Amino acid sequence: MRDDNSDADEAPLLSTSFLWKVVGALAALSVASLVLSYGAARYGAWLAQDGRTDSEELLAVTIGQDTLALPANMFRFPEQRKSGDADQVDIVVAWPEMAGYSAATADRFNQADDGGNLLFLQYSQSVMSRDMSGRLEPIYRRLFSGEPQPGPGGLSLHRLDPNAGYGAEVILTGDETSPMPFVTRCILPQNAGDATSSDCQRDIHVGRDLTLLYRFSSRLLPEWRNLDRAVREFSDRRLDPSP
Numbered sequence: 001m002r003d004d005n006s007d008a009d010e011a012p013l014l015s016t017s018f019l020w021k022v023v024g025a026l027a028a029l030s031v032a033s034l035v036l037s038y039g040a041a042r043y044g045a046w047l048a049q050d051g052r053t054d055s056e057e058l059l060a061v062t063i064g065q066d067t068l069a070l071p072a073n074m075f076r077f078p079e080q081r082k083s084g085d086a087d088q089v090d091i092v093v094a095w096p097e098m099a100g101y102s103a104a105t106a107d108r109f110n111q112a113d114d115g116g117n118l119l120f121l122q123y124s125q126s127v128m129s130r131d132m133s134g135r136l137e138p139i140y141r142r143l144f145s146g147e148p149q150p151g152p153g154g155l156s157l158h159r160l161d162p163n164a165g166y167g168a169e170v171i172l173t174g175d176e177t178s179p180m181p182f183v184t185r186c187i188l189p190q191n192a193g194d195a196t197s198s199d200c201q202r203d204i205h206v207g208r209d210l211t212l213l214y215r216f217s218s219r220l221l222p223e224w225r226n227l228d229r230a231v232r233e234f235s236d237r238r239l240d241p242s243p
Helices: 006-010 016-041 043-047 218-238
Strands: 058-063 068-073 090-092 119-123 144-150 156-160 170-174 181-187 201-204 211-217
Touching: 006 218, 058 090, 058 119, 068 090, 119 218, 170 218, 181 218, 201 218, 211 218
Parallel strands: none
Antiparallel strands: 058 068, 090 119, 119 211, 144 156, 156 170, 170 181, 181 201, 201 211
């Protein structure tokens, strides 16, 4: 559950020592994301084996205060494919339909290099009071190095301080003057043809107390507005509104 005092904990960001502690924690997540990126790139091949189902049976998964109604054919891992309480749930959907595995989407799910046609979504209970949009000003902007560069679809590309622990990652931002700017972390391939299914990741707060981390191909960056809107609308439809 999100700690109500976590906003206060993040307030003294002028403290260099505190900032670098936060950077260290986020950098650790960055390392984990590299592993997940590699795994997601190979996921199409795994789906070609026995881990998939075309069943559209709705399963109710409760994470903390929130319940998600998800079709069985969206679940990434067979062991998560059940109703009940969970710490997190991982799903994969076809883009742009936001649909699970079926005869109509099978070709895309079966490709090891999906060409940007799959999105990987992970729901878990929020542990930070700010999602990626909320971390732009107090954290990420302090780590930017040099002037921003033009990015796909009108995004701004920001390189990071080499000492921040993010390696080859960059941050792309859009609608920076809005209350909820678009912010994503990416490892951009040197050649567009080398893009994987999870070059980029973004986390947002949804429901009462959920963090939704979604991963996508850098090929989809020009569609970032539609992408973010579709992910939010998908979550709104899948969340149980009852108290």
